Amino acid sequence: MPTIKVPVTVPSPAEDCDLLRKAFQGWGKNERLIISILAHRTAAQRRAIRATYAETYGEELLKSLEDEISGDFERAVLLWTLDPADRDAQLANEALRGWNPSNRVLIEIACTRNSSELLDMRRAYHLRYKRSLEEDVSKYTTGDFRKLLMPLVSSYRYEGIEVSRNLAKSEAKMLHEKITEQAYSHEELIWIITSRSKAQMIAIISHYKNEYGKAIIKDLKNDRQNKFVAALRAIIRCTCYPQKYLEKVIRLAMKGQRIDVNSITRIVTTRAEVDLKEIASTYYKKNNVPLEQAIKGEISGDHKKMLIALLGHDDV
Amino acid sequence: MPTIKVPVTVPSPAEDCDLLRKAFQGWGKNERLIISILAHRTAAQRRAIRATYAETYGEELLKSLEDEISGDFERAVLLWTLDPADRDAQLANEALRGWNPSNRVLIEIACTRNSSELLDMRRAYHLRYKRSLEEDVSKYTTGDFRKLLMPLVSSYRYEGIEVSRNLAKSEAKMLHEKITEQAYSHEELIWIITSRSKAQMIAIISHYKNEYGKAIIKDLKNDRQNKFVAALRAIIRCTCYPQKYLEKVIRLAMKGQRIDVNSITRIVTTRAEVDLKEIASTYYKKNNVPLEQAIKGEISGDHKKMLIALLGHDDV
Secondary structure, X not given: OOOOOOOOXXXXXXXXXXXXXXXXXXXXXXXXXXXXXXXXXXXXXXXXXXXXXXXXXXXXXXXXXXXXXXXXXXXXXXXXXOOHHHHHHHHHHHHHHOOOOOOOHHHHHHHHOOHHHHHHHHHHHHHHHOOOHHHHHHHHOXXXXXXXXXXXXXXXXOOOOOOOHHHHHHHHHHHHHHHHOOOOOOHHHHHHHHHOOHHHHHHHHHHHHHHHOOOHHHHOOOOOOOHHHHHHHHHHHHHHOHHHHHHXXXXXXXXXXXXXXXXXXXXXXXXXXXXXXXXXXXXXXXXXXOHHHHHXXXXXXXXXXXXXXXXXXXXX | XXXXXXXXXXXXXXXXXXXXXXXXXXXXXXXXXXXXXXOOOOHHHHHHHHHHHHHHHOOOHHHHHHHHOOHHHHHHHHHHHOOXXXXXXXXXXXXXXXXXXXXXXXXHHHHHOOHHHHHHHHHHHHHHHOOOHHHHHHHXXXXXXXXXXHHHHHOOOOOOOOOOHHXXXXXXXXXXXXXXXXXXXXXXXXXXXXXXXXXXXXXXXXXXXXXXXXXXXXXXXXXXXXXXXXHXXXXXXXXXXXXXXXXXXXXXXXXXXXXXXXXXXXXXXXXXXXXXXXXXXXXXXXXXXXXXXXXXXXXXXXXXXXXXXXXXXXXX
């Protein structure tokens, strides 16, 4: 479930634009106003605001925001204000341009968005970058990772609940064989984990555990240093249990000497309208601290205020 | 351009359904009436007829048609009456279930439909078969063909006209190397021909010819018996010059002792609303016989009448 709070009576896009424009021109406290408007509008409402703004002032809202604010706060506001498909296209492109084998953003997008959201993202990618996502995956990634990521970003997983038990059985066997042989980049293994529906994947891993006595994720942990194997684990977890996976990304992002602000911003902005409530509740169970409190402890200023607002915990 | 002729004043779906239903119940000459209505309606109009028919009579129009008519005529009418995306899903599924290395139907669909038509087809495939097209490709095909067809059916080619000359140059070189080494199933070669936009592919093959003195298609003919290489040629020709490719499929279908009725029916029904005019005009240039005349010479009865109507040459 979403966490954002939208007022019972939403001002018209023209009213929102008018206030934003005045704020940009130096009237009043800009950052607070930006948050009080944008963090409390749905994707459709933000789209209407962007359209009205461009029509009224002859300038893109995102451009005005860029000129007005900066740093991590700017990044959170811009990501949030974008259309989800366009935002995912931008995140995927950034991930590819700075690609390294530890980067999981592409996996996160490919495995947590539903099939039609992924198609929308690929369409947005064409419009933004004048080429296909697959072309950029093939350009920026190499070796086994390319073999894995190409089908992953191209697949259009079935979303129904129908499961074939026989297939789950034979594919659990295949996965077990390949993992035992450490043939992690075997094409059958890659096809299975990149193309099966969520329901079918859950059936496969459940059968795997029953038949071979150990969870597939654990078997894939035998090879801890192998980044390719870590990517396989991420794909399986992210496809089967996206909220748990994303909670873990946030948890790890908070640990360490320097917190990983980008990951926190990304997950809050991309999930606030989807399932951030479940992610936050998983976080609370795992850490005994509410997510908003953890964020308040680690992030400051307007950036903090924006994330807390998206988490539904500001008092606007 | 399309070949079908739609009357200036189109009857309402209810009127069309009423006539069809009466025909099915034994009034008048059924086949002629079926052709005179369905072959002269666009995809949107046929969709409205299907919906109205189901609503009014509690039975699917396709089911009534199946009960009423038979043989090649039935196949032509059913394929035509289906929604294009649903029709492609059915054709792809048939091609996979009876798959063999000479079957080009999947390539024809993947390379002649535009990107959004292909996505619609993949969505229709989910609805019809409760699994994804990729899953079935991985189930029914094997070896190098699977390596080729998986990315081919999953790709979402960019459709803009922008071309990167540098990339075309380096990829023409890559293709030339791999073809010279007879490394036809090399992953780079497969990625290039399955993911590049039409404009980029044309730039690649044009650079190939200029730089290496011979068309890539000709170089790929050195290995005539190799069915995988034949599939590569089909993909390149079909992506770059779809109408020429489809004309050749019809031409070859007319040759030989037994004509390939299925291919003729498939191409006429799938292209009558798209580019059958160009295909027919290419056919005339190549064979000095109008396509409708060639079809009249090879196919008879109601099946012939249906195809001629779709070609825009009946006198309704």
